[in-house]
Amino acid sequence: MHGTALKALRRSLGLSQADLARLLGAHAMTVSRWERGTAKPGEHAARLLAAFARAAERGVRFEGAGDDPTRFLAEVLGAAYREPELDLGALSATNRFPGRVVQLARGEVMSKVVIEVEGGLCIGSVITTDSVDRLGLAVGVAAVAIIKATEVLVGRC
Numbered sequence: 001m002h003g004t005a006l007k008a009l010r011r012s013l014g015l016s017q018a019d020l021a022r023l024l025g026a027h028a029m030t031v032s033r034w035e036r037g038t039a040k041p042g043e044h045a046a047r048l049l050a051a052f053a054r055a056a057e058r059g060v061r062f063e064g065a066g067d068d069p070t071r072f073l074a075e076v077l078g079a080a081y082r083e084p085e086l087d088l089g090a091l092s093a094t095n096r097f098p099g100r101v102v103q104l105a106r107g108e109v110m111s112k113v114v115i116e117v118e119g120g121l122c123i124g125s126v127i128t129t130d131s132v133d134r135l136g137l138a139v140g141v142a143a144v145a146i147i148k149a150t151e152v153l154v155g156r157c
Contacts, residue, residue: 003037009053010035013076014062022069023076024048054080059100059141082136095147097123101139106132113137115145123147 010020010031017035021028024045033039041049055076062072099117103124111132114124123145137143 003035006031006041006049007035009049009056012056013052013060019062019069023073051077051080058082058136061140079136082134097121097145097147099123099143099145101137101141101143104132104137104139113143115143117145 010017013020015023017031018028020026021031024031024041026045030039034041040046058079060076060079097115097117099115101113102116102122103112103114105112106129109129110126111129112124112126113132114122116122125145131137135143
């Protein structure tokens with residue numbers, strides 16, 4: 001990973017150079033040198049950075065984790081290596097609305113998930129809590145609302 005990409009990754013995760021250094025077991029000046037291209041991460045750091053990039057693609061951010069970097073590191077690695085993402089190309093549903101989870105009410109068996117899509121529209125669904133965990137859903141995570149219905153109910157406004 002070259003310096004510009006590393007800096008963009010660090011920023012997309014919401015990390016300072018010091019935060020990233022602490023997570024990687026490096027010094028902040030070392031991270032600065034990596035970003036400027038005057039040094040390259042070793043094999044261990046490069047593997048962690050690759051995991052960080054995968055987690056960033058799945059919406060992980062550092063916000064609120066400053067007090068517990070170990071917990072954040074566990075979250076990043078969990079998001080990076082969790083079960084493969086759903087291949088939406090394998091579904092017959094054509095009504096797909098990408099967005100971000102804005103509300104999640106977990107229950108023991110069922111959970112309510114609300115996804116905000118383009119234009120500020122919110123789509124809610126009740127799914128199994130197991131599915132919430134398997135999909136790695138949490139507030140702020142990118143998600144897709146997929147609507148498949150044989151009937152459409154219409155009401156008067």
